[in-house]
Amino acid sequence: EYILAIETSCDETAAAIIKDGKVIVANIVASQIESHKRFGGVVPEVASRHHVEQITLVIEEALQTAQLAPKELSAVAVTEGPGLVGALLIGINAAKAFAFAHQLPLIGVHHIAGHIYANALVQPMVFPLLALVVSGGHTELVLMRNAGSFEVIGETRDDAAGEAYDKVARVLHLPYPGGPHIDRLAHEATEAVDFPRVWLEEDSYDFSFSGLKSAVINYQHNLQQKGESIDASAVAKGFQDSVVEVLTAKTLRAAREYQVKQVIAAGGVSANKGLRASLTHTFKNEGIPFYVPPLHLCTDNAAMIGAAASEMFKARQFGALNMNGNPGMALKSWLVEQ
Numbered sequence: 063e064y065i066l067a068i069e070t071s072c073d074e075t076a077a078a079i080i081k082d083g084k085v086i087v088a089n090i091v092a093s094q095i096e097s098h099k100r101f102g103g104v105v106p107e108v109a110s111r112h113h114v115e116q117i118t119l120v121i122e123e124a125l126q127t128a129q130l131a132p133k134e135l136s137a138v139a140v141t142e143g144p145g146l147v148g149a150l151l152i153g154i155n156a157a158k159a160f161a162f163a164h165q166l167p168l169i170g171v172h173h174i175a176g177h178i179y180a181n182a183l184v185q186p187m188v189f190p191l192l193a194l195v196v197s198g199g200h201t202e203l204v205l206m207r208n209a210g211s212f213e214v215i216g217e218t219r220d221d222a223a224g225e226a227y228d229k230v231a232r233v234l235h236l237p238y239p240g241g242p243h244i245d246r247l248a249h250e251a252t253e254a255v256d257f258p259r260v261w262l263e264e265d266s267y268d269f270s271f272s273g274l275k276s277a278v279i280n281y282q283h284n285l286q287q288k289g290e291s292i293d294a295s296a297v298a299k300g301f302q303d304s305v306v307e308v309l310t311a312k313t314l315r316a317a318r319e320y321q322v323k324q325v326i327a328a329g330g331v332s333a334n335k336g337l338r339a340s341l342t343h344t345f346k347n348e349g350i351p352f353y354v355p356p357l358h359l360c361t362d363n364a365a366m367i368g369a370a371a372s373e374m375f376k377a378r379q380f381g382a383l384n385m386n387g388n389p390g391m392a393l394k395s396w397l398v399e400q
């Protein structure tokens with residue numbers, strides 16, 4: 063089976079073709095980062111305009127790369143939510159038009175299910191599985207007892223991990239998106255500023271990063287007032303150490319409690335070198351297989367949407383041609399738990 067997948071939830075216009083849920087036949091990503099950089103973040107109107115300009119091109123390029131005609135496809139999948147509503151709608155309308163024109167079933171995919179299923183493109187997923195989802199808008203621990211079943215056992219109460227990275231980067235005058243820059247600085251650092259670890263209640267799998275973000279901002283203000291210069295790499299390392307320690311410890315505790323057979327990381331922040339190293343080391347010691355996708359499958363792409371859609375295709379979870387953008391879409395299971 064070949065699935066054409068489309069992703070336009072944020073600032074990447076992407077189309078991919080996935081064979082049997084695991085083989086990437088084409089994976090085209092048109093990034094808008096350069097256009098949003100000067101605003102220091104994603105501007106929704108700018109994002110929509112770019113998607114309109116790029117969407118037809120990326121779909122055509124995906125089909126061309128795959129050397130497939132539309133009639134050889136099994137379905138068209140698209141990110142239904144969450145995300146920017148105007149951005150989502152560009153992808154959804156393109157998917158609907160394509161599905162209608164070529165008489166193909168339409169599949170609406172949850173963006174986070176996509177991030178999680180990026181792992182299926184690298185190795186088979188084994189259940190029960192624990193996914194640490196860390197991205198620009200989400201920080202969640204998701205328990206999957208079966209394929210297509212999602213239970214959010216912990217989530218952020220304020221900022222997402224990626225959001226905290228981007229805000230701290232702005233304080234340090236680093237370009238947008240800040241995550242990769244902080245990551246690099248943290249690795250070059252020889253010292254680390256001591257910032258707090260926020261654990262919340264003892265049994266909680268929830269996260270909170272706004273206090274840490276404020277601690278960084280206060281630290282910078284204090285130095286500024288004293289007229290002292292800031293050691294950006296020591297701040298970056300101190301911040302990253304705190305984020306990585308909390309994410310790793312909570313993931314480990316959840317993996318033990320739910321006795322999972324596999325732990326995976328997903329989302330843009332899982333591209334982080336410090337986090338990858340910490341999780342790899344921790345779960346090696348623990349004896350639980352840990353996987354994280356290659357960098358280009360951690361950040362937004364359509365291949366991951368196609369991988370999730372393939373599971374939904376098997377479960378015959380089709381969308382209707384009146385599908386709408388769902389900016390606050392909840393992560394729901396599509397298979398009844400056994």
Ligand code: ATP
Binds near residue numbers: 173224225239334335
């Ligand atoms: P969501 O998936 O929650 O809807 P999004 O799609 O905008 O949000 P992603 O594209 O998955 O988010 O991830 C983008 C985020 O990942 C940005 O906040 C970026 O700073 C962060 N990021 C990317 N690379 C790294 C890195 N090496 N270290 C830390 N953060 C990183």
Ligand code: MG
Binds near residue numbers: 074198361362
């Ligand atoms: Mg993005």
Ligand code: FE
Binds near residue numbers: 177198
């Ligand atoms: Fe994302």
